Amino acid sequence: MNAPAEFARAVCPHDCPDTCAMRVTVENGKAVRVTGDPDHPPTQGVLCTKVSRYAERVHHPQRLTTPMKRVGRKGEGRFEPISWDEAFRLAGERLSEIAERAPEAIVPYSYAGTMGLVQGDSIAQRFFHKLGASQLERTICAAAGAAGLKYTYGASLGMLTEFYEESELILIWGSNPIASNLHFWTRAQEAKRRGARLVAIDPYRSLTAEKCHQHIALKPGTDAALALGMMNVLIRENLLDREYIDAHTLGFDELAGRAATYPPARAAQICGIEEQVIVDLALLYGRTRKAAIRLNYGMQRVRGGGNAVRAVASLPSLTGAWRDRAGGLLLSSSGWTPANSHALERPDLIPGWPHKQPRLINMNAIGDALTHPGDAQFGPKVEAIVVYNSNPVAVAPDSEKVAAGFARDDLFTIVLEHFQTDTADYADLLLPATTQLEHLDVHKSYGHTHVMVNLPAIAPVGDARPNTEIFRGIARAMGLEEPALYESDETVAAGAFRWDDATLKGSDWESLKTAGWIKLNLPDAPLADGAFRTPSGKCEFFSARLAQQGLDPLPDYLPPYESADGAPELAARYPLAMISPPSRNFLNSTFVNVESLRSTEGEPHLDIHPSDALRRDVHDGDLVRIFNDRGSMQARARVTERAREGLVVGLSIWWKKLAPDGRNANQVTSQALTDLGGSATFYDCLVEVERV
Numbered sequence: 001m002n003a004p005a006e007f008a009r010a011v012c013p014h015d016c017p018d019t020c021a022m023r024v025t026v027e028n029g030k031a032v033r034v035t036g037d038p039d040h041p042p043t044q045g046v047l048c049t050k051v052s053r054y055a056e057r058v059h060h061p062q063r064l065t066t067p068m069k070r071v072g073r074k075g076e077g078r079f080e081p082i083s084w085d086e087a088f089r090l091a092g093e094r095l096s097e098i099a100e101r102a103p104e105a106i107v108p109y110s111y112a113g114t115m116g117l118v119q120g121d122s123i124a125q126r127f128f129h130k131l132g133a134s135q136l137e138r139t140i141c142a143a144a145g146a147a148g149l150k151y152t153y154g155a156s157l158g159m160l161t162e163f164y165e166e167s168e169l170i171l172i173w174g175s176n177p178i179a180s181n182l183h184f185w186t187r188a189q190e191a192k193r194r195g196a197r198l199v200a201i202d203p204y205r206s207l208t209a210e211k212c213h214q215h216i217a218l219k220p221g222t223d224a225a226l227a228l229g230m231m232n233v234l235i236r237e238n239l240l241d242r243e244y245i246d247a248h249t250l251g252f253d254e255l256a257g258r259a260a261t262y263p264p265a266r267a268a269q270i271c272g273i274e275e276q277v278i279v280d281l282a283l284l285y286g287r288t289r290k291a292a293i294r295l296n297y298g299m300q301r302v303r304g305g306g307n308a309v310r311a312v313a314s315l316p317s318l319t320g321a322w323r324d325r326a327g328g329l330l331l332s333s334s335g336w337t338p339a340n341s342h343a344l345e346r347p348d349l350i351p352g353w354p355h356k357q358p359r360l361i362n363m364n365a366i367g368d369a370l371t372h373p374g375d376a377q378f379g380p381k382v383e384a385i386v387v388y389n390s391n392p393v394a395v396a397p398d399s400e401k402v403a404a405g406f407a408r409d410d411l412f413t414i415v416l417e418h419f420q421t422d423t424a425d426y427a428d429l430l431l432p433a434t435t436q437l438e439h440l441d442v443h444k445s446y447g448h449t450h451v452m453v454n455l456p457a458i459a460p461v462g463d464a465r466p467n468t469e470i471f472r473g474i475a476r477a478m479g480l481e482e483p484a485l486y487e488s489d490e491t492v493a494a495g496a497f498r499w500d501d502a503t504l505k506g507s508d509w510e511s512l513k514t515a516g517w518i519k520l521n522l523p524d525a526p527l528a529d530g531a532f533r534t535p536s537g538k539c540e541f542f543s544a545r546l547a548q549q550g551l552d553p554l555p556d557y558l559p560p561y562e563s564a565d566g567a568p569e570l571a572a573r574y575p576l577a578m579i580s581p582p583s584r585n586f587l588n589s590t591f592v593n594v595e596s597l598r599s600t601e602g603e604p605h606l607d608i609h610p611s612d613a614l615r616r617d618v619h620d621g622d623l624v625r626i627f628n629d630r631g632s633m634q635a636r637a638r639v640t641e642r643a644r645e646g647l648v649v650g651l652s653i654w655w656k657k658l659a660p661d662g663r664n665a666n667q668v669t670s671q672a673l674t675d676l677g678g679s680a681t682f683y684d685c686l687v688e689v690e691r692v
C-alpha cells in the first residue's frame with residue numbers, strides 16, 4: 001500500500017532566468033513527481049519539459065550513490081567503491097601535501113550546476129580561500145554582459161519581467177526564450193495577444209524567432225553595429241527623450257559622435273542585412289512608447305560581447321523607455337537582490353587578505369591552465385583540481401586541450417557529481433553529491449525579483465552528501481580549524497541575504513522559510529527616475545572607469561576574432577561561422593543522460609543553409625565533419641534556411657560519450673576571451689564542413 005502523498009516545496013536549481021518554484025510529490029520516501037507551483041507568480045504552475053522530468057533524474061539508476069576511487073586509466077571511467085572516511089583521508093592527505101608547498105597549485109572549478117547560494121557559493125569558497133588556493137574567474141557564461149551592464153548601469157539591473165506583457169514592442173535580442181526563458185515567453189505571447197509586435201534579433205531562426213512577427217538575421221557578433229546604426233537614426237530623427245538624457249545619463253554628445261560614424265548603410269554592411277531594416281527598426285523603436293528589449297546572453301559570446309551589451313543597453317536611456325514600467329531592458333535582474341556574498345564566501349579567510357590575492361585562473365582558459373608547465377609568470381603548475389557543479393570536459397571551450405589537461409597522470413582530480421559525466425571519467429576521487437530535492441538551499445534569480453528557499457524533500461539518495469558536507473569532511477581530514485568551514489547549511493542560508501536592505505524590509509530568514517519566497521520591494525519602473533548604480537549615478541554612455549583602464553570609454557563594434565573582418569586569412573580557410581546554443585531539452589550538459597529527453601533531441605545535428613550545403617555537396621541527412629585547427633566533431637546535417645548563409649548551427653551541449661563519435665561542439669570552440677569581463681567566446685568560431 002502506498003503511503004499518503006505529500007507535497008514538499010522546492011526551487012528549480014538550474015542555470016535559467018526563470019528560477020521556478022516546484023512542488024514535489026513524495027511517496028514512500030521517493031520523489032515521484034515535480035510540478036510548477038501555481039501560487040508562485042513567476043512560475044504560474046508551469047515547469048519546462050526537462051525539469052518536469054526532475055524526479056526521473058533524481059532516482060535515475062545511474063545516480064552516483066557511493067564515493068569511488070579510480071582503478072583504470074584517466075578518462076577510462078573505471079572506479080571502485082570506497083567509504084566516505086577513506087575518501088576524505090585520500091583527499092585530505094594529497095591536498096594538505098600540496099597546500100603546504102604551493103597552495104596555488106590547487107584549483108577549484110565550478111559553475112552553475114546548481115544556482116543555490118549554499119551548495120554553490122559558500123563552504124566550498126571558504127575552504128579554498130582558507131587554503132590560499134588559486135581562485136577561479138567564473139566567466140564561462142555571462143561575464144561580458146555583466147561587465148557591460150556594470151559600466152553602463154552600475155549593476156545587473158533592468159525592467160521587471162512581469163510588465164513585458166504590457167509592452168507594445170518587444171525586441172527579443174540574442175535570446176531564445178522558448179528554449180531558455182520560458183516564463184518570459186509566456187509574457188511576450190500575452191503582449192502579442194494584446195497587439196504588441198515581437199522582433200527577434202538572432203543569426204538563427206530559432207524556435208522563438210520563427211514565432212515573432214519579424215526576424216532580423218544578422219551575422220553573429222555584429223550586434224553593436226546594429227545598435228549604433230539604430231542610434232544614428234534615432235538621433236537624426238530626433239526620437240530622443242532630451243529630459244531623460246539630461247537628467248539621467250552621462251556622455252550623450254560623445255555617444256552621438258560615435259553613432260555618427262555608423263550611418264545605417266555602414267551598419268547594414270557589417271551586419272549583413274538590408275539598410276532599410278535598420279532604419280525601420282529604429283523608427284519603430286523610437287516611436288513606440290512601451291518599447292522593451294529582452295536582451296540575452298547569446299549575443300555576448302563573441303569578442304565584442306561587452307561593448308555590444310553597452311551599445312544595446314544605451315538605447316532605452318536615449319528614448320526614455322524606462323519611464324514606463326512596460327519599457328526598458330532586461331538582461332539580468334540579479335543586481336536587485338541584496339545577496340551577502342562576503343558573508344557567504346568569506347574572502348577574508350584568504351591568508352594575507354586584503355593585501356594578497358591568490359592567482360586568478362579564468363575558467364575559459366582551463367585547457368591552457370591544465371597543460372601549462374608552470375613558470376614565473378603563470379605561477380606553479382596545477383597539481384590538483386576540484387570540480388563541483390560543472391562538467392568542464394563537455395562544456396569548456398577548446399576541449400581537446402581540456403581533455404589533455406584532465407588526462408595528466410600527475411594531476412589529482414576530485415569530482416563531486418550526481419552522475420558519471422565526461423569530466424567524472426577523469427576523476428581520481430568521484431564523490432556522490434545530493435540533488436536539490438535532498439538538500440537545503442536559498443536562491444536569487446536573474447530573471448525575476450523573488451528570493452526563494454528550497455527545503456529538502458527526501459533523504460539523500462544512497463550515500464550522497466551535499467557539497468557543503470563534502471567540503472566540511474575534507475576540511476576536517478586536513479585538520480583545518482576555521483569555524484566558518486563548519487557552519488551548518490541553515491546558518492549559511494540565513495546569512496545569505498542582507499535582511500536590513502530596503503528591498504527585504506519586514507522579512508527575515510524565518511519568514512522566508514515559512515513563505516517559500518519573498519518578492520523584493522521595488523518600484524514598478526525602477527529606473528524611471530535614473531537611480532543607476534554607476535559612480536555618477538547616471539546611465540554612463542561614456543565610462544570614465546573604462547577610460548582609466550586604457551579602454552574605449554564609448555561602446556563600439558569590434559569584429560569577431562574569427563570573421564572575414566577580423567581574420568581574413570582564417571576566414572579563407574574556414575569560411576563558416578559556427579554557433580552552438582542550447583537545445584531545448586538539455587540544460588547545458590545536464591539531462592543529456594535522461595533517456596526520454598535525449599531521445600527527443602535524437603542525435604547531434606548541424607543546421608546548414610542550402611547554398612552552403614550545395615557548395616559542399618552536402619545533402620539533408622548526411623553525416624558531416626565540422627572542423628578547424630582546434631579539432632573536429634561529427635553531426636547529422638539538416639539543410640535548412642534556419643541558418644543564414646555563412647552560418648552553421650549545432651545545438652548543444654552533448655555529453656561526448658553519448659554522441660556517436662565521442663565528441664561535441666567544444667572540440668572547435670576557442671579559449672579567446674571577450675573585450676570586457678573575460679567571458680567565453682563560444683559563438684566566435686570559424687569552421688569548415690565536409691561530408692563524411
Ligand SMILES: Nc1nc2c(c(=O)[nH]1)N[C@H]1C(S)=C(S)[C@@H](COP(=O)(O)OP(=O)(O)OC[C@H]3O[C@@H](n4cnc5c(=O)[nH]c(N)nc54)[C@H](O)[C@@H]3O)O[C@H]1N2
Pocket residue numbers: 015016017141173174175176177179180181201202203204206219220221222223296297298299300302579581582583584585586587588589652653683
Ligand atoms: N533549454 C535550455 N534552457 C537553458 C539552457 C540550456 O542549455 N537549455 N542554458 C541556460 C543558460 S546557462 C543560459 S546562459 C541561458 C542561455 O540562453 P540565452 O541567454 O537565450 O542565450 P543562448 O541560448 O546562448 O542564445 C540565444 C540566441 O542567441 C542567438 N545568437 C547567437 N549568437 C548571436 C549573436 O551574435 N547575436 C545575436 N543577436 N544573437 C545570437 C542564438 O542563435 C540563440 O538563438 O539559457 C539557460 N536556459
Ligand SMILES: Nc1nc2c(c(=O)[nH]1)N[C@H]1C(S)=C(S)[C@@H](COP(=O)(O)OP(=O)(O)OC[C@H]3O[C@@H](n4cnc5c(=O)[nH]c(N)nc54)[C@H](O)[C@@H]3O)O[C@H]1N2
Pocket residue numbers: 015110111112113114119140141142388389390391392395396416417418419421433434435436467580581582587588589590652653665666669682
Ligand atoms: N559549445 C557551447 N558550450 C557552452 C555553451 C554553449 O552555448 N555552447 N554554454 C556555456 C554556458 S552559457 C554555460 S553556463 C556553461 C555551463 O556549464 P556547466 O555549469 O558545467 O553546466 P552543466 O553542463 O549543466 O553541468 C553542471 C553539472 O553540475 C552537476 N550538479 C548539479 N547540481 C549539483 C550539486 O548540487 N552538486 C554537485 N556536486 N554537482 C551538481 C550536474 O550533474 C552537471 O553535471 O556551458 C558553457 N558551454
Ligand code: SF4
Pocket residue numbers: 012013014016017018019020047048049051052182183587
Ligand atoms: S529550467 Fe528554468 S523554466 Fe525549467 S523549471 Fe527550471 S527555472 Fe523553470
Ligand SMILES: [Mo]
Pocket residue numbers: 015140141142
Ligand atoms: Mo550560461
